[in-house]
Amino acid sequence: MSGPLHGFKIIEMAAIGPVPFCGMMLSDMGADVVRIDRKGSPVAHQNNPVNRGRRSIALDLKSPDDIATARQLINRADALIEGFRPGVMERLGLGPEPCLADNRGLVYGRMTGWGQTGPLAQSAGHDINYIALTGALHAMSRDGQPPSPPLNLIGDYGGGAMLLASGVLAALLERSRSGLGQVIDAAMTDGSACLMSLFHGLQASGNWRDQPGTNMLDGGAHFYNTYACADGKFISIGPIEPQFYTALLQRCGIDEPAFSAQMDVGQWPALKDKLGNLFRTRNRDDWCALLEGSDACFAPVLDTREAAQHPHNQARQTFVRHNGITQAAPAPRFSRTPGAIKNAPAAPDEHHDAILRDWL
Template identity: 60%
Template sequence: MAGPLAGLKVLEMAGLGPAPFCAMMLADMGADVVRIERPGNTSVTGTTGAYDVLSRNRRILKLNLKEGAALDSVLALVERADILIEGFRPGVMECLGLGPEICLSRRPSLVYGRMTGWGQTGPLSHAAGHDINYIALSGALHAIGRPGEPPVVPLNYVGDFGGGAMMLAFGLLCALHHARLTGQGQVVDAAMTDGAALLSAMMYGMHAAGVWSNRRGENMLDGGAHFYGTYACADGKYVSVGAIEPQFYALLLEKAGIADAAFCDQNATRHWPQLRERLAHIFLTKTRAEWCALLEGSDACFAPVLDWDEAPLHPHNQARQTFVTVDGVLQPAPAPRFSHTPAATPAYAAAAPDDSAGIIDEWGRTDLGGNKGGS
């Protein structure tokens, strides 16, 4: 595999969304990720093969960990791995005989990543939950939505992927840096409640300073400001504006042909609801394409709101190759970009049901991870 993480050996215990997303990120960057799945395991998304995008760039071993030989195979892989990722409830890996104490005794430099919603400790740590519950507890969900309406579910971006998978990936690489300096591995406890709270750091600071309200839809970045939000067009499609800086706001008004003096005091929050209503009527006078012709590519901080089919066709995304097609399946390309170690085009997950011995032998021959300690 090409990429900045080429040579890194990662063992992934198959689980739900955030753990596979984290493993996908590492694999996209060149890590050799081997995923352990139960025989007969099916994706939570209901997709398989090339359609199971979260599983791309992996080798998959089908092992029944209740069998002694399968457990021995996993422990042998642990002895060669740089990172292990698991996303079960606290205690499950211990019951399988693969808890941190056992694994770190086999590979002292191992970075052992644990992905959960509530974390390994705390009164809720053993309760079931999903993304929506974790971001609700963090305060993030409360802040998303329109005034007087229930909070809006932001798909599972904030908990599973942003506050979960990406925080785990960051933690793993931090711990890996320490392991390579000292030979000492450790456990990374990544909780989606913690991660979603951290994503809200700026808002908590603004709230403490008295410049961010607890009321949804009344703040600059939550749709309260008329210059930061989405608007319907004459054809039923939508556009987004984010003209925060005064010079960009002035350009938006100029290009949109708005000479109404009521718009001059940009940051008079008491006028925001009325200005939003007026701006909504203005955007309804043209189609999305007409607004794009006027505003797109300027400093008015404008972009069309594109759907799943439209986004890959936009000229900017095409120029940057933001999307790739793998075995007929259109999907986002690896990100971010690297000037000297670019990632390769992804490949869908390849099953290796009888190759545990071969992978163990391969990892033993090419100990490229650079970890100290262990065998």
């Protein structure tokens, strides 16, 4: 086994959204992650790469005997991650108080949308709701259109799973000094608000307007945008720095004086139209041949299948084929203790006996 977390044992209470993504990351980094599934749960895990790398044991969390087994496993763990509504783990008898009483070094990671406290803590919600409440969704509107949900990348994953993973790792690092575990309250509202820190700063300095689609990074600028090509495919450009902007203009043969005022906000709509007309004159591959690999800050807009075939991603092995599914390789990369995919997504209870043998 490899990975910087090799030797660490982590319990993942089966859930959806950010908890399994966090479990995947910790497993890819070498931790022995055991997922506790609910016995009889209809949730299937086998075809989802997010569930790779863990073993599964299914328990009846209404059974005193199975709750006792869960307590035993948690007592052997370095960390636990769970994504139930506040109070659910306490009602099961698996809340932080008894678990930390049994295992004083346990890092207890709690992942919710609204947080463990606050007037919305007990309300249902999903990624789109959490990022709406923190201003992130509004900021991604453009041209007066309704906000488009950015998949579930910001609430569930960026502001959720990544926040939980960094919290777990920080608490494990602190435990090496104190010998004590602690509880992590990771909320997707907190995480997505944290991701918006730059834009609060821009707003405070007068460099961010409330009207979506009029700012440099939200589609307002002609030089930070996506454009359609002659074949209906798209490209992206982002030359913010003057020298990169000049590289784009030179490679595209643009010498029109209007383009010299790069940061003149009033000129942006007209310049977007001009660039749009230009980029529609050639196919996407033609623009790739002209601009890719230059300092023009360019990339084609690829679908998931195209992304796996791109030469840069192939050279870095960004995507791998595992269990018959193309998926992202473990990230980030470690020079001495590289991460790895340990096994395919497990069926519920697939490793029941092995887990009890290895952990207890």
